[in-house]
Amino acid sequence: MMAQPEKQEAGQVILSRREALVRLLRAAGAGAGTAGIGAWLSQHSSRPEAGIAVNVNRGHTIPADPVLPEMAIIEGEDPAQLARQALAELGGMQRFVSRGDIVLVKPNIGWDRTPEQAANTNPEVVAEIVRQCLRSGAKRVIVTDVSCNEARRCFQRSGIAAAAQAAGAEIILPDPSRFKDVDLQGEVLSRWQVFDAFLNVDKVINVPIAKHHTLTGTTLGMKNWYGILGGSRNQLHQKIHESLVDLADFMRPTLTVVDCYRILLRNGPTGGNLEDVLLKKTLVASTDPVAVDAYVAKSFWNLEADSLPYLGMAAKRGLGTLDFEKLRTRIKKI
Amino acid sequence: MKRCRHPAFSPGVSVRFLKPSRLRLYSQVLFFGLFLFLLLRTEFRGSLTSSAREIRLPYPVGLFFRLDPLVAVTNALSSHALYQGLLLSLVILIPTIFFGRFFCGWICPLGSIHHFFGSLQSERKRGKQLIESNRYQRWQNTKYYLLVGVLAAAALGTGIVGWLDPFSFLVRSLGLSVLPSTNYSLQAFLRVLEQSQVGLLRGIGGVLHFLLGALVLNFKQPYFRQGIWMGLIFLFVIALNFRITRFWCRAICPLGGLLGIVSRWSVLGLVKDSRKCNDCNRCLLRCQGGDDPTGGVAWHQPECHLCLNCVGACPENALQFRLFPAQAVAGTNLRRRKLLTGLAAGAAAIPIMRSTPGFAAERHERLLRPPGSVDEEFFLARCIRCGECMKVCPNNALQPAFTQAGLEGIWTPVLIPRIGYCETSCVLCSQVCPTGAIWEISAKEKGWSAEAGGSTKPIRLGTAFYDRGRCLPWAMATDCIVCEEWCPTSPKAIYFRPAEVFDAAGNPKQVKQPYLDAAKCVGCGACEKACPVQDRPAVYITSVGESRSPNNQILLNRRKG
Numbered sequence: 077m078m079a080q081p082e083k084q085e086a087g088q089v090i091l092s093r094r095e096a097l098v099r100l101l102r103a104a105g106a107g108a109g110t111a112g113i114g115a116w117l118s119q120h121s122s123r124p125e126a127g128i129a130v131n132v133n134r135g136h137t138i139p140a141d142p143v144l145p146e147m148a149i150i151e152g153e154d155p156a157q158l159a160r161q162a163l164a165e166l167g168g169m170q171r172f173v174s175r176g177d178i179v180l181v182k183p184n185i186g187w188d189r190t191p192e193q194a195a196n197t198n199p200e201v202v203a204e205i206v207r208q209c210l211r212s213g214a215k216r217v218i219v220t221d222v223s224c225n226e227a228r229r230c231f232q233r234s235g236i237a238a239a240a241q242a243a244g245a246e247i248i249l250p251d252p253s254r255f256k257d258v259d260l261q262g263e264v265l266s267r268w269q270v271f272d273a274f275l276n277v278d279k280v281i282n283v284p285i286a287k288h289h290t291l292t293g294t295t296l297g298m299k300n301w302y303g304i305l306g307g308s309r310n311q312l313h314q315k316i317h318e319s320l321v322d323l324a325d326f327m328r329p330t331l332t333v334v335d336c337y338r339i340l341l342r343n344g345p346t347g348g349n350l351e352d353v354l355l356k357k358t359l360v361a362s363t364d365p366v367a368v369d370a371y372v373a374k375s376f377w378n379l380e381a382d383s384l385p386y387l388g389m390a391a392k393r394g395l396g397t398l399d400f401e402k403l404r405t406r407i408k409k410i
Numbered sequence: 411m412k413r414c415r416h417p418a419f420s421p422g423v424s425v426r427f428l429k430p431s432r433l434r435l436y437s438q439v440l441f442f443g444l445f446l447f448l449l450l451r452t453e454f455r456g457s458l459t460s461s462a463r464e465i466r467l468p469y470p471v472g473l474f475f476r477l478d479p480l481v482a483v484t485n486a487l488s489s490h491a492l493y494q495g496l497l498l499s500l501v502i503l504i505p506t507i508f509f510g511r512f513f514c515g516w517i518c519p520l521g522s523i524h525h526f527f528g529s530l531q532s533e534r535k536r537g538k539q540l541i542e543s544n545r546y547q548r549w550q551n552t553k554y555y556l557l558v559g560v561l562a563a564a565a566l567g568t569g570i571v572g573w574l575d576p577f578s579f580l581v582r583s584l585g586l587s588v589l590p591s592t593n594y595s596l597q598a599f600l601r602v603l604e605q606s607q608v609g610l611l612r613g614i615g616g617v618l619h620f621l622l623g624a625l626v627l628n629f630k631q632p633y634f635r636q637g638i639w640m641g642l643i644f645l646f647v648i649a650l651n652f653r654i655t656r657f658w659c660r661a662i663c664p665l666g667g668l669l670g671i672v673s674r675w676s677v678l679g680l681v682k683d684s685r686k687c688n689d690c691n692r693c694l695l696r697c698q699g700g701d702d703p704t705g706g707v708a709w710h711q712p713e714c715h716l717c718l719n720c721v722g723a724c725p726e727n728a729l730q731f732r733l734f735p736a737q738a739v740a741g742t743n744l745r746r747r748k749l750l751t752g753l754a755a756g757a758a759a760i761p762i763m764r765s766t767p768g769f770a771a772e773r774h775e776r777l778l779r780p781p782g783s784v785d786e787e788f789f790l791a792r793c794i795r796c797g798e799c800m801k802v803c804p805n806n807a808l809q810p811a812f813t814q815a816g817l818e819g820i821w822t823p824v825l826i827p828r829i830g831y832c833e834t835s836c837v838l839c840s841q842v843c844p845t846g847a848i849w850e851i852s853a854k855e856k857g858w859s860a861e862a863g864g865s866t867k868p869i870r871l872g873t874a875f876y877d878r879g880r881c882l883p884w885a886m887a888t889d890c891i892v893c894e895e896w897c898p899t900s901p902k903a904i905y906f907r908p909a910e911v912f913d914a915a916g917n918p919k920q921v922k923q924p925y926l927d928a929a930k931c932v933g934c935g936a937c938e939k940a941c942p943v944q945d946r947p948a949v950y951i952t953s954v955g956e957s958r959s960p961n962n963q964i965l966l967n968r969r970k971g
Contacts, residue, residue, distance in 0.1 A: 188835055189859070190463055199461070224896065226804045226833050228456025228629060233835070235461035247458045252630050253597065290906065290922070291891050310892045310942040314882065342901070348834070348859045349900035 128257050128267070135328035136280040138172060138363070146403040147362035147371070152410030155337045158359040159204035162333065165406040166361060168212075172330050175213030177278040181205055181245065182329075184284050184300055185221035185236050187346055188229040194338035195347040196230065197285045199239035201335050201359065205281060206243040220248040220273045221303045248273045255306040262322025264315045269306035274327075282329040282365065286336045286372050288344030288352075291316055293384060294377050295345050296369040297332040298324045317386035324365060324395050332368045333361040339376055366396025367403050374400075430718040434515060438522040445474055445519035449585055450626055452801045454838055464853060466841060472798060474519070474577050475844035479503040480557075480665040481578075481794060484564035484571045485845050488791040493846035503672065510673040514659055514666055515698060515715030520576040521659050525698060525717070527648050528655035533695055543654050544697040546710045546740075550660045554744055555752035557667035562756030567787065568818055569845070570759065572794030574664050579644075582797035582821065586634040586810065587641035593628045633829070634800060635809045636821075660700050660713065670712030670742060679735030680709045680720070686728035693720035693729060703729055708740040763818040773962065774814040775952040778825040778933065781832060781869045782840035782851040785958045786815075793847035795821035799839035805830030807935070808839060823848075825871060827935025827951050832871060834858045834898040834934065858898060858932055872933030873955035873964065874903070874926050881948035883921040887911040891922050893937035893949050903930035904937060928955065928965055 091099075148165035150158045163169050173179055183197035191199055202219060209217045219240040223230040227250050231237040237247045255269040274280075284300035291313060292299065301323035302309055312319040336358040340347045347353070356376065362368035370387050373379040381387045381398045391398045452471040472495075475481050482499040486492055502513050514521045531540060560571040572578035600622070603615025619627075634640075650657040659666050680703060687705030694704055701713035703720035705728065721729045768774060773786070780799055783789050800808040800823055807830030810821040823839070825832060835853045843850070853859070857868035874893075878884040883891070883906075894904040906922040913919050926949075933951050941947035954964050 188833060193859075226836075228454060229465065229804065229833060229836065231458065232456050232461060232465070233463055237456075237458045238461040241458050249456070249629070253601065290894055291889065308942060308944065310940050313890050313892050313895070314888050314942075316889065345895060346898050346902075347900060348898060352900060 128259055132258055132275050133277060134326060136278065136330045137328050138330055144171065145406045146364055147367060147400065147405040149358065149360050149405065149407045150410065151358045153357065155198045155200040156204040157410060159201045159333065161408060161410060162359050162361040163208055165408060169208040170212045173209050173212040173214050173279055177214045178216045179209045179214045179279045179281065180218045180274060180277040181281045181283060182300060182303065183219065183221060183236055184303065185230050185234050186224045186303060188225040188233055189347065190233055191235050192350060193347050194285060194340045194353045195287065195345065196234035196236060197283050198335045198337045199235035201337065202236050202283055203239040203243040205283060205333065206240050206245040210244050217245045218248055218273055218277065219245040220250065222250040222271050222306060260322055260326045262325060264318040265322040270304055271306060274304045279330040280327060282332045284334055286334055286376060287340040288342055293379050294373050296372050297334055297365050298369055298386060298390065301327050317389055320386040321389045321393055324390055325393055329365055331361065331363060332365045333359060334368055334372050336360060336372060336376060364396040364403060366390045366398060367400040370398050371400040429722055431722045434717055437516045438525065441517045442519045442522045448473060449581060452585065452798060452842060454804050467838065472842055472844045475796065477502050478575065478577050478665065480571065480575050480668050481844060483668065484560065484569065485792065487561060487564040488567055488569060506669045507672050507675060509678045510676040510711060510714060510716055511666065511669045512716045513669055515717040518576060520580045523648065524651055524656040524658055527651040531652060537695060541691045541694040544694045544700055546700050546702045546713060550700055550713060551742065551744055552661045553663055553667035554671065554742055555748050556662065557664040558749055558752035559756035560664050562753050563759045566757060566760045567791040568760050569790060569792055569794045570818060571664065572796055574662065575794060576663055576665050578794045578796035582795065583640050583644035585801035586797045587637040587644065590632045590634060590637060591641065593631060596622055596627060597631065632806050636812060656698050673712055674741055676711060677733055678731055679711060679737065679739060680714065681730050681732045681735045681737050682709065683728040686726040688726060690725065692723040692725060696723055708738060711739040712742045763816060766816060768816045777814045777953050778871050778951060779958065780808055780823055780825060780839040780848045781837065781856050781871060782848045783958050784847060784849055789847050790818055792845045793822045794845055796844065798842040798844065799823050799848055802838045802842045804836060805833055807832060825935060827938035828947060831935035831939040858934065868932050870932045870955055870957040872951045872953040873928050873931050874933065874937050874949050874951050876924065876926060877948045880943050880946065881924065883923045887913045887919055887921060889921050890942065891924060892940045892942060894924055896936040896940040898934060898936055899930050899932060901930060903927050
C-alpha cells in the first residue's frame with residue numbers, strides 16, 4: 077500500500093514527502109466531503125409536516141338514469157333475499173358495478189356485538205351484496221370499517237367478516253399503520269386521518285344499519301361515514317351535523333342500502349339489550365343518500381327532516397333531496 | 411435417563427447427534443420454541459373465517475405456569491388450595507425427587523436462554539477464568555435463602571414470589587418489554603421498505619409484512635408502563651452470564667432452589683472414577699450448575715442441572731451418571747443462621763409493606779383491577795406479577811402497577827382506562843391468569859351485555875365520575891356526549907339533560923349535559939377512553955363501587971345488585 081515510514085527511534089516516525097502529501101489529501105477530501113454534505117443538508121431544512129395523500133377518489137356516483145327507480149323498499153323474511161330483491165328492483169347490480177371495478181362495501185362493524193343485538197349491519201345482507209358485486213364482474217370487493225370497539229372482536233363477533241369472506245370479499249382490518257392524512261375539503265373537516273382502503277376504489281356501497289343515537293336521533297347512512305376516519309374522531313360530535321355533511325360530500329356513495337331488518341330503538345348506537353331491538357324485516361336501498369336517510373328516519377322513528385339538521389344541510393349542498401316522496405320508488409313485500 | 415449410563419461413545423455421525431448433551435440441546439430448543447410460541451399466541455388474533463361469539467384462546471398459553479412447582483407451592487401456601495391445573499406441576503416435581511434438576515437443564519426456557527448466553531464465552535480466551543468460576547461457590551446457596559423468604563411471604567399472604575419465579579420473570583420481561591420493542595423495530599423496518607421508492611423493496615416489504623404478520627407482529631403496537639425497566643433488568647440478568655455462567659440459575663432462581671432441595675433423595679447421581687481423572691478440568695469448562703464434577707471433591711448434587719456436558723467432555727470417560735450411585739455427594743449445606751434470616755425477611759415483608767395506609771385505610775382511587783379479580787387481600791396473595799393478563803388484553807388496558815397498589819403490588823395488573831377500556835364481552839385476562847388472582851369468568855358472568863343472558867349482578871370495576879370543569883357541555887357550551895355514545899350498558903349508565911347555556915358572546919344555546927347513573931355503571935372505562943379532552947379526561951373511573959370489595963362502596967342500592 078504505502079511505503080513504510082522509516083523507523084528511527086522507538087516512537088519516532090519520519091514521514092516521507094509522498095506519505096505526508098497523501099495524508100494531507102485524505103484529510104482535505106474528508107473535510108470537503110463533510111462541508112459538501114453540510115451545505116446540501118442546510119439547503120433542505122424545512123418544518124416537518126406529514127404528507128397528504130394524493131389521488132383520492134372523491135365521489136363514486138353513477139350517472140342518473142331517467143327511467144329506473146331511485147329507491148327500493150323491500151319487506152320480507154330472509155335478509156339475503158331482501159338485498160337481492162332490492163338490487164333487482166333498482167335495475168340489478170350491473171347498473172352500479174361495472175366489470176373490473178374495485179368495489180368497497182362499507183357495513184357498520186363498529187361494535188363488539190352479535191347480529192341479534194343490532195349494533196352492526198346484518199352479515200347476510202353484506203354477504204349478498206358482495207356476491208352481487210362479484211357477479212357483476214367486480215375485480216375486487218373490499219369489506220372494511222374502522223371499528224369503535226376492538227376491531228378484531230367486532231369483525232369476528234358481528235359475523236360480518238366470516239360471512240363476507242365466504243361470499244368472496246376481501247376483508248381488511250383497520251391496521252393502524254394504514255391511515256393517511258387526507259384533505260377532506262369540508263366546511264369543518266379539513267385535514268384528517270382516513271383509512272387508506274377507502275381512498276382509491278371505483279365504487280362504494282354504504283350498508284349501514286338503522287339505529288337510535290342520542291345526538292342525532294338516529295344513525296343511518298351518512299353517520300356511517302364516521303367509520304372511514306382515524307384520529308380523534310371523538311371531536312366530531314361537537315359539530316356533528318356539519319361534519320356529517322362534510323363526510324357525505326367526501327364519500328358520495330354509488331348506492332346506499334340501509335339495513336332495517338333489526339333496528340335498534342333505544343340505547344344506541346351500542347345497544348346490547350335484546351329488548352331494544354325491533355324486528356322490521358325491511359331493507360331500503362337508494363341512489364340518493366339524503367332521501368334514504370330521510371325516509372328511514374320518518375318511517376321508523378317518525379322524525380321529520382327538520383329535526384335532523386344534517387339532512388337539510390346535505391340537500392343544500394346538492395348531495396340529494398329531502399323529498400323522498402318525489403323519488404321513483406318501488407315498494408315490495410316478499 | 412438410561413441413556414446417561416451409556417459407556418464411551420465412538421465418534422460417528424449418528425452417535426454424535428445422539429450424544430446425551432445433543433439430546434439435551436434438542437429438548438431445550440423444543441421447549442423454548444414451545445414457550446415462545448405460546449407466549450406469542452397469548453393474544454387474541456381474531457379470525458376472518460369464524461364468527462364464534464365466545465372468544466377463547468385456541469392454545470393452552472399458561473402451560474408453563476401450570477408446570478411450575480414453585481407457583482403451585484406458593485399458590486397452595488397463600489390460598490390453601492391449588493388453582494386450576496396447577497396439579498400438573500407434579501409432572502415436574504415428582505421426577506425431580508427421583509432424578510434431580512433435569513428441569514433446569516432440559517426444559518426451563520429461561521435456563522436455556524442463560525445456557526445460550528453463557529456458552530458464548532470463549533474457551534480459548536477465558537478458559538482458565540471459566541474453570542475457576544464454574545467451581546462450586548458458597549454464594550450459590552443464596553437461592554435457597556430467597557426460596558425460604560418467598561415461601562414465608564406466601565404463607566403469610568403475598569405473591570411476591572413472582573418477582574423471582576423464572577416464568578413470571580420471563581413472561582413479564584419478554585411479553586411486556588422485549589416483544590413490544592421487537593414489534594416496534596420490525597414495524598419501523600417494514601415501513602422503510604414499504605415506503606421505499608424502489609418497487610422491488612416495496613414488494614419485499616409486502617411479503618415480509620405478510621409473513622411477519624402471521625408469525626409475530628401485533629395488530630396494534632402494545633405499550634407497557636415500566637417496560638423499559640423490565641427490559642433493562644432482563645438484559646442485566648442475561649449479561650451476568652458473561653461473568654458467571656447461569657448466575658441466575660445458580661444463585662437467584664427460587665424454583666431452582668426448590669428443585670435442588672427436593673432432589674436430595676435423588677437416585678440418579680454422578681459417579682466419578684478418580685483413578686481415571688487426570689485433573690484436566692475439561693468437565694468444569696462447560697459445567698452449568700457449578701456443582702464440582704471434577705475428581706477429588708464431592709459432587710454437589712442439588713446444584714447439578716443434569717446437562718451432561720461433563721460426561722461428554724471427559725476425555726478419560728471418568729464421569730458417568732448412574733442410578734443408585736455408590737458415592738458420597740455433598741448436599742445443600744445451608745447455614746441455619748442464614749435460613750432464619752431468609753425466613754424472617756419473608757415473614758417481615760408483609761407487615762412492613764402493609765404498614766402504610768395504602769393497603770387498608772387509603773386505597774389508591776385508581777386501583778382498578780381486571781374483571782374477575784378477587785378482593786385485594788386475596789389478589790395480592792395470589793397474583794404472581796407474571797404479566798399474562800397484560801399481554802393478552804386486546805385493548806392494552808392492563809398495565810403493570812408501580813405505586814397504585816403499594817410496594818408489594820409492583821407489577822400487579824391495573825386497568826388504565828385512558829390507555830384502553832375493558833372490552834364488554836372480553837374475559838381473556840381471567841382465562842390466562844395462572845393462579846386465580848383473576849378468577850376465571852365467562853362473558854355471561856361478567857354480565858355487561860344482555861347477549862349472554864345478562865346476569866343481574868354485573869362485575870363492576872369501579873364507577874365513573876364527571877369533572878364538570880373540563881366537560882364540554884358543562885364548561886364550554888359545546889355539544890359532545892361521546893361518553894354516552896360509548897357507554898356499553900343497556901340501559902346506559904350515562905344519561906343527559908338538555909340545558910340552556912350561554913356561549914362566549916352571551917347567546918343562549920341548547921346543549922345536552924351528561925350525568926351518571928352509578929347504579930348502572932360497571933366501571934369499564936369506555937367513557938374515559940372516548941372522552942375528547944385528551945390529556946386529563948372530563949370523565950374518569952375510580953375504584954369505588956368495585957364489586958370484588960365489600961367495603962369499597964358508595965351506594966346503598968348497589969348492595970343488592
